[in-house]
Amino acid sequence: MFLRQLEPxxxxxxxEVLNFALWPFAVLTVLNRVFIKAVNGYITDDFRPVYNASLAFLNHKAIYNANFDSTDPHYLYPPSGTLLISPLAIVDPEKSRWLFILVNAAAIILAGYLLLRLFNYSISSVAAPALLLAMFASETVTNTLVFTNINGCLLLAMVVFIHLLLRRQDLWAGVILGLVIAVKGPLLAPLLLIALARGQWKTLITSAGVPIALNLIAWPLIVDYKQFWTHTLPYLVEPRDYFNSAIVGNAGYYGVAGWLTWVIRIALGVLVLISLWLLYRYYREDEVFFICTSSGLLITGTLVLGSLGQMYYSMFLFPMLMTVVLRNSVLRNWPAWVAIFGFMSYDKWLSDRWQSIGRSLDYLRVTFGWGLLLIVVFCVLGDRYLAAKREGRLREGKTLDPAWMHPELEVEPTTNGRSRTPLPEPVTT
Known part of the structure; x- marks a missing residue:
């Protein structure tokens, strides 16, 4: 039966045309990224310090003794993360790296499948190859595999967390988020705010309990445990002016005045807070839209407003980008996709002819992309709010969406012109 699907x-x-065209592009792009680009590697190697730390952990040697004066990748995982990733060093470095690449690639593919199911699409739909191609053609997936980072596994955990939230399995959702926090620290911790906004307070118990328990277990097993808190953690919270697309990173690189940097950060922060309030006030009953849009808003805000934002962290915006299939998505406009191009495209803008301009375009496009996305979300939600206020729809207290965004709620007059019945809900493929 499966082979018949491959019959020309x-x-x-x-x-069918789109399916036949997109599947070869998607599959061959995946193979290229996994077996060619990732195996080839690059000068940036996130895997080597992780493997060395795992090996040191298994041999009871010091881990948190990196020299932060260099710009090479450093080992920055907390003790709980060290405990979880230590099995990497059981095999030799080359085989371990290849296995890590395959695990992350498989995790990204599975996360894509779960995103399809989240939005009621099947493998046979056009959305499946389109999503797979978009994911593996992006900078975030490509460099996650090439640099051999753990982001693919964390993306899968994030999507599983969303599914568990929607199913009201609060404790298990907290376990998944707790494991992510144990490995990567606070990067995805803001997702906990979504659970709390939905009244799913039990998520807080396990999301905090898991990393605390893992750190307590790791404490007697790591010989320089205290060094993480006194040596590594201060480096993590201190903004750096290299390999950092957060506002403070590029501001430091280009010498922007401190007061102006704070003005920009505070202004964007206010936009984020207003957008989150509008989402909470008017959209929390629209569960998939609310969770995915809010998660993207929180993570984008964390990346661009925090102390460290790297381009391949944009992977965690995939659930938000997938909302474009919804009628009320905030991404159904061209400025949103200009922003997305800025932090998702694998293109380089370095120019031999216009070196200064090219360097600025390449260094700033991620920061501008994240910032523009926050502005677009605020403007779309703000415009809907003002339109609903003018039309007197705010009193309904349900949604800011105009009627055309929800055709399943439209009504059709009967022959007498007075009695109305809902139109049937359209079928989603």
């Missing part, structure tokens, strides 16, 4: 045949519908 002529497409009869537009959907």
């Amino acid at each position: 045949r002529t497409a009869r519908t537009t959907a």
